[in-house]
Amino acid sequence: MPEGHTLFRLAQHLQLPFADRPVHVTSPQGRFDAGAALLDGRVLDEVFSYGKHLFARFGADHLHVHLGLYGTFLTGSGTPPVAKGALRMRWVGDGPDGGGVWGDLRGPTACEVLPAPEVERILDRLGPDPLRPRADGALAHRRIAGSRTAVGALLMDQSVLAGVGNVYRAELLFRHRVSPFRPGKAIGAELWAGMWRDLVTLMRSGVRMGRIVTTRPEDRSRRSGAVRREDAHYVYRRTGLPCRICGTPIRTEVMVGRNLYWCPVCQAV
Incomplete structure (x- = not known):
């Protein structure tokens, strides 16, 4: 299972190319169709991690991802590869230079859209994250x-x-x-x-x-x-x-x- 440094690093890799721009969100596999429809075309405000959890804020809604034992979230530039297999979620954006960026999520334990109070409930039940500023x-x-x-x-x-x-x-x-x-x-x-x-x-x-x-x-x-x-x-x-x-x-x-x-x-x- 990825440890906290991996999620922190992943948040950084998603923040730079996708934040402050609209993101095209789909679910090629179909298991996240409803959540993808809620987020598709909206501006991504920020991506952050806490412990082994990843959060992406789209206005009042948050995408919550937990990779679990088998999940991966890979990113790349240019044209995304042909969607194959159990691809839970795909992001496509213009990128900071307009060249095109993509992100593919496979096999997560959790992939869900949550309102802010639900995010707070998740954070409240976690201990301090050594990578967060001012962690106690x-x-x-x-x-x-x-x-x-x-x-x-x-x-x-x-x-x-x-x-x-x-x-x-x-x-x-x-x-x-x-x-x-x-x-x-x-x-x-x-x-x-x-x-x-x-x-x-x-x-x-x-x-x-x-x-x-x-x-x-x-x-x-x-x-x-x-x-x-x-x-x-x-x-x-x-x-x-x-x-x-x-x-x-x-x-x-x-x-x-x-x-x-x-x-x-x-x-x-």
């Missing part, structure tokens, strides 16, 4: 510190923290040597403050790079040049491989429906 990391800590649930599960709870997924969960916990099985109430304010600052930095880097890289240069097999895929993470998808710090095989098990990765030595309970 202390609010996330109050929810974490008030729970006996394992912190590895809490970090995946979007009502606690919006935008964090399986990769950021595993890597953030490793970088701070925190066992994913430690109860939330055992995460002190000072520890969390450092984790929050680190998370903000990592997610902003993800926006810039278009990928998640969490390793420090000194912990990679190659310390200069582009970061290779096998060097990008400390524990994520490294089951059985030696820990980059202590050499212990990385372990995995399922937690809240997703594979959890950790080092049993560096992240001892």
